[in-house]
Amino acid sequence: MNPKSAAKRAQREERNYLDRVRPHDWKNPEPQVIYDLAILGAGPAGIEAAETAARAGFKVALIERNRLGGNSLNAGSIPSKAVIRTANVYAQMHDADEFGAPMPTEPAVDFTNVMARMRAIRSRIGEYHTAPRFARIGVDLFFGEACFTDRNAIAVAGAHISFRKALIATGARPRPSNIPGLDMVGYRTSDSIFDMTALPKRIAVIGGGPLGCEIAQALRRLGPQVTILQNDAKFLPREERDAAEILSRSMARCGVEIRLNTTVTGARKGDNGVILKTYNNDIEVDLETDQVLLSIGRVPNLDGLGLDKAHVAYDAKRGIIVDDFLCTANPDIYAAGDVCMALKFTNAAQASAQMAVENALCGGKGRHDALMIPWCTYCDPEIAHIGLHIWEARRDAVPIRTFTVMMHDIDRAVTDSQDGGFIKIHVAQHSDKILGATITASHASEMINEVSVLMNAGIGMMALARMPHAYPTQSQGILLAARAFMSDKSAGACSPGRSKASPRR
Amino acid sequence: MDPALSDDEALPTRLQKAAFSYFTEFCDSDTGLVADTSRDGSPASIAVVGFALSCYPIGVKNGWMSRADAARQTLKILRFFSRSEQSKDPDATGYKGLYYHFLDMKTGKRVWRCELSLIDSALLMAGILVAGVYYEGGGDDEAEIRKLSDELYRRADWHWSESGDGTIAQGWKPECHFLNYGWEGYNEATILYFLGLGSPDFALSSHGYTSWGLTYQWERLLGQDVLYSGPLFTHYFSHAWIDFRGIRDAFMREKNSDYFQNTIRTIALHREYACRNPLAFSGYNRDFWGVTAGDGPGDQDLRANGRDRRFFGYMSRGIPYGPDDGTIAPWAMLAALPFDPQAALAGTRHLLQAYPQVCQDGRFASGFNPTLEKNGTGWLSQGCYGLDQGLLVMMIENHRSGMIWDLFRRSSYVRTGLERAGFSGGWLRT
Numbered sequence: 023m024n025p026k027s028a029a030k031r032a033q034r035e036e037r038n039y040l041d042r043v044r045p046h047d048w049k050n051p052e053p054q055v056i057y058d059l060a061i062l063g064a065g066p067a068g069i070e071a072a073e074t075a076a077r078a079g080f081k082v083a084l085i086e087r088n089r090l091g092g093n094s095l096n097a098g099s100i101p102s103k104a105v106i107r108t109a110n111v112y113a114q115m116h117d118a119d120e121f122g123a124p125m126p127t128e129p130a131v132d133f134t135n136v137m138a139r140m141r142a143i144r145s146r147i148g149e150y151h152t153a154p155r156f157a158r159i160g161v162d163l164f165f166g167e168a169c170f171t172d173r174n175a176i177a178v179a180g181a182h183i184s185f186r187k188a189l190i191a192t193g194a195r196p197r198p199s200n201i202p203g204l205d206m207v208g209y210r211t212s213d214s215i216f217d218m219t220a221l222p223k224r225i226a227v228i229g230g231g232p233l234g235c236e237i238a239q240a241l242r243r244l245g246p247q248v249t250i251l252q253n254d255a256k257f258l259p260r261e262e263r264d265a266a267e268i269l270s271r272s273m274a275r276c277g278v279e280i281r282l283n284t285t286v287t288g289a290r291k292g293d294n295g296v297i298l299k300t301y302n303n304d305i306e307v308d309l310e311t312d313q314v315l316l317s318i319g320r321v322p323n324l325d326g327l328g329l330d331k332a333h334v335a336y337d338a339k340r341g342i343i344v345d346d347f348l349c350t351a352n353p354d355i356y357a358a359g360d361v362c363m364a365l366k367f368t369n370a371a372q373a374s375a376q377m378a379v380e381n382a383l384c385g386g387k388g389r390h391d392a393l394m395i396p397w398c399t400y401c402d403p404e405i406a407h408i409g410l411h412i413w414e415a416r417r418d419a420v421p422i423r424t425f426t427v428m429m430h431d432i433d434r435a436v437t438d439s440q441d442g443g444f445i446k447i448h449v450a451q452h453s454d455k456i457l458g459a460t461i462t463a464s465h466a467s468e469m470i471n472e473v474s475v476l477m478n479a480g481i482g483m484m485a486l487a488r489m490p491h492a493y494p495t496q497s498q499g500i501l502l503a504a505r506a507f508m509s510d511k512s513a514g515a516c517s518p519g520r521s522k523a524s525p526r527r
Numbered sequence: 528m529d530p531a532l533s534d535d536e537a538l539p540t541r542l543q544k545a546a547f548s549y550f551t552e553f554c555d556s557d558t559g560l561v562a563d564t565s566r567d568g569s570p571a572s573i574a575v576v577g578f579a580l581s582c583y584p585i586g587v588k589n590g591w592m593s594r595a596d597a598a599r600q601t602l603k604i605l606r607f608f609s610r611s612e613q614s615k616d617p618d619a620t621g622y623k624g625l626y627y628h629f630l631d632m633k634t635g636k637r638v639w640r641c642e643l644s645l646i647d648s649a650l651l652m653a654g655i656l657v658a659g660v661y662y663e664g665g666g667d668d669e670a671e672i673r674k675l676s677d678e679l680y681r682r683a684d685w686h687w688s689e690s691g692d693g694t695i696a697q698g699w700k701p702e703c704h705f706l707n708y709g710w711e712g713y714n715e716a717t718i719l720y721f722l723g724l725g726s727p728d729f730a731l732s733s734h735g736y737t738s739w740g741l742t743y744q745w746e747r748l749l750g751q752d753v754l755y756s757g758p759l760f761t762h763y764f765s766h767a768w769i770d771f772r773g774i775r776d777a778f779m780r781e782k783n784s785d786y787f788q789n790t791i792r793t794i795a796l797h798r799e800y801a802c803r804n805p806l807a808f809s810g811y812n813r814d815f816w817g818v819t820a821g822d823g824p825g826d827q828d829l830r831a832n833g834r835d836r837r838f839f840g841y842m843s844r845g846i847p848y849g850p851d852d853g854t855i856a857p858w859a860m861l862a863a864l865p866f867d868p869q870a871a872l873a874g875t876r877h878l879l880q881a882y883p884q885v886c887q888d889g890r891f892a893s894g895f896n897p898t899l900e901k902n903g904t905g906w907l908s909q910g911c912y913g914l915d916q917g918l919l920v921m922m923i924e925n926h927r928s929g930m931i932w933d934l935f936r937r938s939s940y941v942r943t944g945l946e947r948a949g950f951s952g953g954w955l956r957t
Contacts, residue, residue, distance in 0.1 A: 255707040255708050256711075263711065263712060264757075264848040267848065267849070267850075268848060268849065271849065271850060275837060283707050283708075303700065303702070303703040303706065303707070304700060304702035304703035412744050413741060413742055416740070416741040416742070416743065417741050421781055422745070423745060423746075423747065423752070424744060424745060424746040424747065425746075425747045426746050426747060426748050426847075428748075428749070428805065428847050430803070430805030430806075431749075431803070431805075441805065444847075444848065446746070451781075506747055506750075507747075510747060510752070
């Protein structure tokens with residue numbers, strides 16, 4: 023596609039998309055006398071809550087100040103995954119000879135096309151979030167800034183909304199800069215990185231969290247020199263060390279430079295770009311770059327919500343304060359998703375929203391810390407995790423054993439030349455109960471779902487060992503872990519009768 | 528087979544003697560400091576000095592050195608550490624009774640702006656304690672060795688390196704104070720904790736050892752239940768001094784194992800990994816293994832047989848999670864002698880037959896990589912490293928006579944340190 027038509031396509035897709043998630047001619051409905059549930063924010067949590075409540079026959083008002091779909095659709099999960107996919111195609115072209123295919127001569131990157139594809143995908147997925155769809159399922163959708171006016175009322179775009187229960191699901195946004203001078207020279211965040219219209223030559227990523235790493239690796243594969251500058255001495259400090267180190271080497275292999283233990287103390291304009299002043303121990307180094315991506319975490323969206331009038335307690339860093347049942351200090355108001363959860367992921371937002379609705383409207387007693395939620399870092403290889411980490415088990419004095427299967431021992435991973443990484447399943451020491459898992463593999467995000475099903479259904483290693491898996495598949499490695507469990511001599515100490523998790527009981 | 532390779536006694540003895548000679552050949556005549564490597568211009572490494580102090584008694588026992596010479600050499604070293612500068616000065620030898628990792632051979636001053644190293648200070652101190660126990664004779668030299676050994680150990684301020692939560696910093700620099708790295712996961716630092724815990728005046732707190740243990744990973748890997756640590760040397764270093772057979776801390780009681788058993792299983796794991804050889808490196812098999820920290824070919828990439836090969840320089844390599852670039856440490860198989868003599872000897876014989884170049888003048892090189900072919904022979908690290916030679920001398924001796932293990936357990940500080948770490952059973956009962 024030539025650049026002009028690519029640009030036109032991108033514009034067209036963008037118009038389609040906006041028509042779906044924020045129609046310019048939208049008219050807010052006349053509010054009903056009272057709603058069973060008023061929801062602030064139509065991101066993954068808000069939409070999930072609206073659908074759950076409407077399906078159960080409750081009267082629901084859904085309020086969004088910007089676009090439907092939240093950060094996940096507009097700036098987060100969906101756009102980044104679309105771009106990562108393109109980046110992986112380039113990586114595969116570079117590695118073609120590993121697969122016995124001729125390596126293409128230096129494939130050119132057309133960033134406009136990459137972005138056009140991303141916008142088309144976003145628009146297509148946005149189809150499921152069109153404004154009229156909510157009317158069809160009986161949800162009153164309001165666009166505008168919502169603000170509590172008292173304990174049971176909200177003002178939005180001149181309308182007054184009374185509610186029996188409300189759900190705050192306003193999400194979070196990238197933490198802004200606290201680096202002197204960075205505001206002046208300009209920077210992007212995960213919210214704005216995919217608004218770029220051209221690839222810079224050099225990008226510095228400040229902050230080494232999962233999101234920063236995903237974007238760093240994807241951009242590197244599209245051409246720019248990428249340097250990650252990270253305060254922490256450890257790469258991905260919240261991941262298991264073996265997983266983080268495998269990923270760190272993979273990042274290095276594709277040319278991402280990772281500078282750990284490095285603090286950025288200032289930014290200024292230089293002759294040829296932006297100059298970041300960095301410190302590593304006692305060594306001061308200036309790094310010149312063209313673009314800065316700031317990825318230092320997220321802060322909850324609390325501004326302008328009138329939380330004090332609604333008697334909702336909050337903390338600027340932690341967000342809305344909720345109890346175990348996701349209820350705020352006001353018993354009629356609940357919260358879900360990034361605005362209150364430590365795990366800031368789309369699936370955590372959806373799961374917590376569902377729980378909050380059940381607790382608020384149906385007398386449910388679900389505890390959010392009981393949610394067993396998998397989460398992933400979508401680099402190459404991916405890192406996926408669920409449940410306990412080894413160190414958490416040891417900290418909580420839970421004796422565990424870990425059954426590890428290396429990807430290079432899984433036939434399908436070998437046939438696919440995706441044999442880097444591992445599957446680790448953490449099992450209670452004296453039973454076959456699965457307490458957690460970490461998978462580092464090309465398709466870890468797909469494979470972790472099997473472990474999620476096992477754990478949420480209470481299926482243990484002994485039952486798993488008897489469950490047929492398709493062969494050859496990479497997830498067959500999960501079965502191999504169970505087989506290792508069964509072949510363990512000390513497994514004799516673990517009879518089916520002692521396993522709380524085994525479905526045979 | 529070459530008769531020089533076939534004898535189970537003669538082969539290790541020959542190699543032990545050659546390794547031992549490193550410590551008489553590469554030491555400074557004034558300071559007594561011992562070079563990090565045999566390469567020209569190498570500075571001294573305090574860890575290598577610790578190994579040297581432990582090896583001299585072995586030399587005496589085997590008739591390679593007179594007791595008087597060993598005592599004189601030892602005294603020279605202890606006097607140096609006792610008299611050298613201890614201050615925050617960037618050129619000092621140490622601070623707080625601990626020492627910089629690398630020192631100038633002649634002046635004993637800090638070089639390369641290196642860090643004050645806790646683990647290397649511990650390895651030095653282990654040698655100092657061996658000297659304090661071994662030289663029990665009546666002469667002036669031996670009396671002074673005992674006195675200095677005690678003073679040097681007692682003045683080391685381990686507690687200073689400990690943060691509020693009990694984490695020990697890996698190092699300190701006068702320019703930026705404590706390094707931002709602590710110990711995470713099982714590794715060679717066990718001896719650092721014991722020596723730090725045993726101190727009468729500057730002891731580490733015992734909860735630091737407990738919280739380090741919280742980062743341990745007990746895994747079933749390639750058919751072995753192991754306390755995981757990737758590089759092989761981490762399963763050797765503390766064992767060069769401490770006999771872990773039958774003594775257990777809380778972690779090993781929970782797992783019904785001990786650290787000695789764990790090294791045996793780890794060796795089996797290394798052999799199994801080499802046998803599976805997932806990255807298809809040249810040479811790897813059940814008798815060619817030993818992925819550990821050491822010298823390597825250097826940062827270079829190679830594309831061979833449709834596989835991306837990335838090689839590294841001096842670094843800590845490990846299995847099964849990597850990094851593994853096809854480089855093994857030729858000494859690492861023989862160092863397994865106390866744990867799995869059959870594996871150690873079979874591997875060493877195979878290595879010396881297939882790749883005799885890895886052993887020059889009887890001393891093993893630090894690294895060998897047959898995947899990266901150079902002149903058809905594979906990449907070979909030049910010269911040799913003091914750490915490797917010292918470990919080998921000690922491991923062969925421990926296998927033969929248990930000499931260092933026996934000496935070390937006679938130190939009351941060691942026993943106190945082990946007990947404070949929660950160890951019991953085995954020889955600690957006596």
